[in-house]
Amino acid sequence: MDAKNIAARRRKANPFTGRMALLSVAIPAAAAVVVWLAFLFLRDVAGGFPPLVQAIAAVAAGIGGFFAAYLALHWLVDGYPDWVKERVQPFVFVGPAVALLAWLLFIPTLRTLYISFLNARGTEFVGLANYVTVFTERTLLLAMRNNVYWVVIGTFASVAFGLLIAILADRSRFETLAKSAIFMPMAISSVAAGVIWRFIYYYTPEERQIGLLNAVVQAFGGEPQAWTSLVQPGNNFLLIVIMVWTQTGFAMVLLSAAIKGVPEDLLEAARMDGATEVRSFFSIIIPYIRKTIVAVTTTIIVFSLKIFDIVMVMTGGQYGTEVIATQFYKQLFTYNNPGVGSTIAIVLLIIVVPVIVYNLRTFQQEGGFR
Structure with a gap:
């Protein structure tokens, strides 16, 4: 039957x-x-x-x-x-x-x-005018440029440092202590991280500096700087340091778990064939954990595209540090322009979705879900 x-x-x-x-x-x-x-x-x-x-x-x-x-x-x-x-x-x-x-x-x-297709008051259909504004207005183009800095430099540095620390910590007697110290910034919010680093970069026109970085510079005979305001465009990179500080622990934990999954037989065979540790790292470990590296990288890319808290706490988007998320917030809540604000949100969504789809496909290929 x-x-x-x-x-x-x-x-x-x-x-x-x-x-x-x-x-x-x-x-x-x-x-x-x-x-x-x-x-x-x-x-x-x-x-x-x-x-x-x-x-x-x-x-x-x-x-x-x-x-x-x-x-x-x-x-x-x-x-x-x-x-x-x-x-x-x-x-x-x-x-x-x-x-x-x-x-x-x-x-x-x-x-x-x-x-996103309406005017600032939401009363008139304006077609693609808001999208033209997003891709032609100077401040918005500056925000997109800065986001490219965050995505490229921030992501690369976070993954690179996380991978380096994972390799070194796995061979140390103080592995648990080292990993705990590196992961600790990940446990705090981005707002708290911004407050901490705001005190590190703090500058006062007076002779005595209470900011850690300026105090060190002054101790070695250097000239204190208003790092997050006057040092442009380098101030963007100083803000990216904060993201790297928080995301390195995330990358380290996942990559360390992947490295521990590399068969010891492969590494031992490579050593017997005369391969150095560096050669084994690039020829065996990196290819073996490639999918984990891709997953970590795409996750941090999405995080950096949505970066908001650190910039708002440190500079409020001033001094050439605007990013897409801060412009979305200002257009919607400060300038009362929901048309452009919504357009920025849609543009950000269009940028993020392909990264998420790629991540899901990679996860599916590994048997994460059917």
């Missing part, structure tokens, strides 16, 4: 009744109505309550509502015939997450794309 006949018999033995169809519509609709009523309550009624009560009510409504909706859907699907349950049940688990992603990511992306 072929598969089609078996499936037909299963459907005939366990039919999908009209009651099940009615419940399939009624229960999700009821869950949506309950969620909407909870939203209206939190918006219109709970607004007069103390902030703590509002927060507790929002958490209870959000978590409790989604949990109750999931239980209702699970109960509904559990009563389906087996041949229906096999097809529908995966969507019960994946569906809410997909719906949430659509609500929080996909729909806002479409709305942002629509706004």
